[in-house]
Amino acid sequence: MLIARVVGDITATAKHPSHEGRKILLVQPLDLDGSERGNPVVALDSVNAGIGDRVLLVQDGYAAFTAVGHKLAPIDSAVIGIIDQVEIVSDAVSKVVAQPDIPAAAGGAANSPVPKKQNKKNRT
Amino acid sequence: MTLGRVVGTIVATRKDPRLEGFKLLIVKPVTPDGKDEAGYLVAVDTVSAGFRELVITVAGSSARMADGCKDKPVDCVIVGIVDGISIDDVR
């Protein structure tokens, strides 16, 4: 799975029948620092994502077509979640620089060994 | 399978219903001597791994062989927490 941003949606009349009824999105895979990672890919949508959303992208065929609900369909990437929050332990990564898109983990989060608890705190 | 270190978490409320209850972690691939490699993975956690822990991830269709991941739209799963690594120095 990758973190990606939805950068466009695509209209296509002539397409494989298994792609009907789903949004076709153009998504740009991102690196941890929010920079672009390669070229944008075309992915089918399973969660009703929109332009600008940060999303979870699967790029394995089986994962992608099960997400969209078609067995053995010609689909190799799908959007399976909309990301609310990304938390990164700054001292665990040697090369993470500025994170313009990713809200910086609070100071306490970096020292907390149990990520679950921190998430709950952040939500309230 | 690849070695990696847990460096972060992802929270997504709106997601495929089959992913509910799963923890999503960001894993940075590492070499056996602990150096970071390029890129990152978003992996489903099946072993309750924590921050900074060295883990084993499985990617691709084999990821769905992991316990509880059958027929779920996942392509990368954490399947183990590494206790120790020993490498033969004579190469």
Added chain:
Amino acid sequence: MQLGRVIGRVWASVKNPGLTGQRLLIVQPVKADLSPTGKSIVCTDCTGAGAGEIIYWVRGREASFPFTPADVASDATIVGIVDEINTGKKKDPS
């Protein structure tokens, strides 16, 4: 899947029997702004795409699924013809 533009066609009279009757098109992968990126590839087609059209194509094992139950030895297939890409930006009035 990736965006691409159909830039040509390949004819081959001797080919794997599974490919008999398949149109083979040359596709140049493109970026979101439709500028070319990377090397061009040969794709099978299940949509009836023609030269110059912007399409999206699927790679890997999934590329043979549109033709099931036939066994088509293809690792890249055009699965949709793009009518429009909306990137949320306002269009140039010109």
